[in-house]
Amino acid sequence: MGRGSERRKNIFDKFSTHLNDLRKEGKLVGIELKYENTYICPICLNQFSEADLVANSKNMLTLEDSPPDSLGGKKVALTCRDCNSRCGHDLDFHLQEAILELDSKEHLPHSSQKATITVDGIPIQGEVKVTETSMKITLSEKNNNPKVVQEHLKKVAPDIVATVEPRPSRVNPLKFDVSLLKSAYILAFAKFGYNLFLNPCYDIVREQLKNPETRIYPEGFWTKQRFAEEHEGVYFILDEGFQAIFIILPVKTKSTTRRFGVALPMPNVPIEEVVSKLKEQEAGFSLKLDNMGGGDIDYLTNKEAINKMNEWISKIGKDVTTANEPDV
């Protein structure tokens, strides 16, 4: 077994055991598991068996990175190949590109940017590369007429100012958002598993991931405040009316690490309301965050922790007076 298939098998085993535990405890309401060992793709919710770990399966289970591999991601879950190709590389390009554009806009070491460099009215195509100690402009051989390059170089002199116009952004803001949403959703799914993520309140996230061309999930669901490295992880926002999952997601390049805060829904609290409240608070909001025991508690296997969490979740978003009334 190669490392990739071993990793996939381990993830499959962990989550299918977790599903079987939930079934035994009667916590899978309205869901019939098709196989002795079942994996449910967190994006399309289709069921898969161990046979779908094999490459000749019709819709194979593939490793899913959060964030994308190129941004320092970790392989934390499986998604089916259909989902992986529908909201995979094309989508993640926009997250990666946006981050690299930020690096070069901030002239961070190891960043580079394609640009038009104009000297004395003669524009040529090139690349601006930033190192620890300098900034270098490289002229592209294939994108320039050699004669124009000669003309351009003749004009370069110590007292001549060159203007550098970065290539227009190739980032589609919606696809950037959807890629970030996917990374946060996959990371939170890896932590809390099916106990939380089969809840219909996550349908809005799944619909957005399945339809990256149309905005479905409310705009403004992420914030780019400065978070410290020790704050990376998955949290619950406890404040009344703000109850949501809050993921502090690290995104790494050769130049730096940025951390995004991403809000995902909780049952019974409409995410649209939470996002609009978060937007109002934008400048330096402070919220009560709970990391649910950090990495010390395994929410796929620790029954006591799962029950405690479920109890808390069942109370949120409901008026206390009605929540205490018996069901009629």
Ligand SMILES: [Zn+2]
């Ligand atoms: Zn799927």
